[in-house]
Amino acid sequence: MNQPGYTIWTFAKLNTKRFFRDKLAIFFVIIFPLIFLFVFGGIFGSSGGGSFSVGLVNNSDSQFSGEFVTRLEDDDFFEVTKFDMREDASDQLQRGQIEALIILPQEFGDRAQGKDYPSGQAQVVYTQNNEQAGQTLTSVLMGIFEGVNAEFVEVARPFTVTAETSNEQGLSSFDYTFSGLLGFSIIGLGIFGPVNVFPELKKQGILRRFHSTPLTVSQFFVANVISQMAAGLVSVAVMFGVALTIFDLRIAGNILELTVFILLGIAMIYGIGLAIGGWAKNERQAAPLSNIVVFPMMFLSGTFFPRFLMPDWLQTVSSFLPLTPVIDGIRLILTEGRSLIDVGPQLLQMLAWTVVIYIIAFRVFRWE
Numbered sequence: 058m059n060q061p062g063y064t065i066w067t068f069a070k071l072n073t074k075r076f077f078r079d080k081l082a083i084f085f086v087i088i089f090p091l092i093f094l095f096v097f098g099g100i101f102g103s104s105g106g107g108s109f110s111v112g113l114v115n116n117s118d119s120q121f122s123g124e125f126v127t128r129l130e131d132d133d134f135f136e137v138t139k140f141d142m143r144e145d146a147s148d149q150l151q152r153g154q155i156e157a158l159i160i161l162p163q164e165f166g167d168r169a170q171g172k173d174y175p176s177g178q179a180q181v182v183y184t185q186n187n188e189q190a191g192q193t194l195t196s197v198l199m200g201i202f203e204g205v206n207a208e209f210v211e212v213a214r215p216f217t218v219t220a221e222t223s224n225e226q227g228l229s230s231f232d233y234t235f236s237g238l239l240g241f242s243i244i245g246l247g248i249f250g251p252v253n254v255f256p257e258l259k260k261q262g263i264l265r266r267f268h269s270t271p272l273t274v275s276q277f278f279v280a281n282v283i284s285q286m287a288a289g290l291v292s293v294a295v296m297f298g299v300a301l302t303i304f305d306l307r308i309a310g311n312i313l314e315l316t317v318f319i320l321l322g323i324a325m326i327y328g329i330g331l332a333i334g335g336w337a338k339n340e341r342q343a344a345p346l347s348n349i350v351v352f353p354m355m356f357l358s359g360t361f362f363p364r365f366l367m368p369d370w371l372q373t374v375s376s377f378l379p380l381t382p383v384i385d386g387i388r389l390i391l392t393e394g395r396s397l398i399d400v401g402p403q404l405l406q407m408l409a410w411t412v413v414i415y416i417i418a419f420r421v422f423r424w425e
Contacts, residue, residue, distance in 0.1 A: 255331075
């Protein structure tokens with residue numbers, strides 16, 4: 058093994074051992090994200106409630122269709138969200154924001170030729186993993202139409218309902234939120250860790266003693282990145298274990314590709330911590346600067362709630378934050394089964410940020 062490689066490996070092992078001996082670091086990197094996992098898992102992981110959340114696309118302008126929509130909205134069993142286009146409703150259906158979708162075709166409620174009463178066929182659409190909800194909604198609508206049909210004829214059933222499953226693997230609310238929680242864990246690992254540790258090492262004169270050795274800044278950085286990746290794998294593995302066993306997390310993508318992407322995300326975000334912690338002389342300088350950097354990413358990059366809920370202009374602004382491509386890429390691989398090639402735009406954005414961040418980190422880093 059060459060000397061530079063041996064030096065990097067030695068310091069990486071030392072940093073890793075120091076991390077797992079630091080109870081405060083373990084709390085903020087492993088325990089603290091788990092607290093948020095249980096909080097958001099309790100909110101989004103359960104499907105309780107007394108109403109049935111459905112989307113509605115009404116393509117008909119008949120009087121009966123309008124009366125039928127009003128009837129659904131007045132029924133306490135339904136929580137109706139109206140959409141103009143099926144494509145818009147399908148996005149929310151896939152994300153788990155609605156449980157099923159009702160589509161009323163253009164001819165719904167029109168009077169058939171030779172008939173003195175209206176007729177039509179409503180369509181129920183649901184995702185593959187929410188078949189029970191689709192069947193329940195179909196049964197409920199059939200019950201409603203039975204009553205309506207009886208008002209017009211005694212035997213014929215002019216109004217019926219059909220059901221179909223979409224070709225998409227829909228997400229629960231927790232599935233969508235979990236990617237953001239992983240991003241929150243990466244923030245804690247990559248920024249709060251070095252921001253808290255480096256000023257203390259400077260205060261104790263440890264970095265000054267490192268500087269007196271043949272250790273270079275680049276070797277020091279690489280060793281720290283390797284140790285943080287090791288700690289990150291442990292933190293992420295614990296979160297996945299809890300999410301899979303307790304909150305029934307569904308993983309659509311390849312685990313190996315997801316692991317590689319997460320490690321790249323850790324390496325990029327850790328550069329921010331290296332820059333802040335390496336520049337700051339003490340905690341009083343590091344703490345406010347880290348908060349200025351962290352809080353916009355924490356609330357605008359999709360950490361605690363999806364970015365699609367934001368106004369369009371804010372989505373555009375937040376897309377340029379370093380954490381945004383990390384969370385978006387994790388979500389695409391984890392929940393939609395995308396590959397590393399599919400998340401190429403996110404990887405390019407992360408690469409650009411990595412170059413910028415580490416250039417800054419090298420320029421501002423100081424040993425004391």
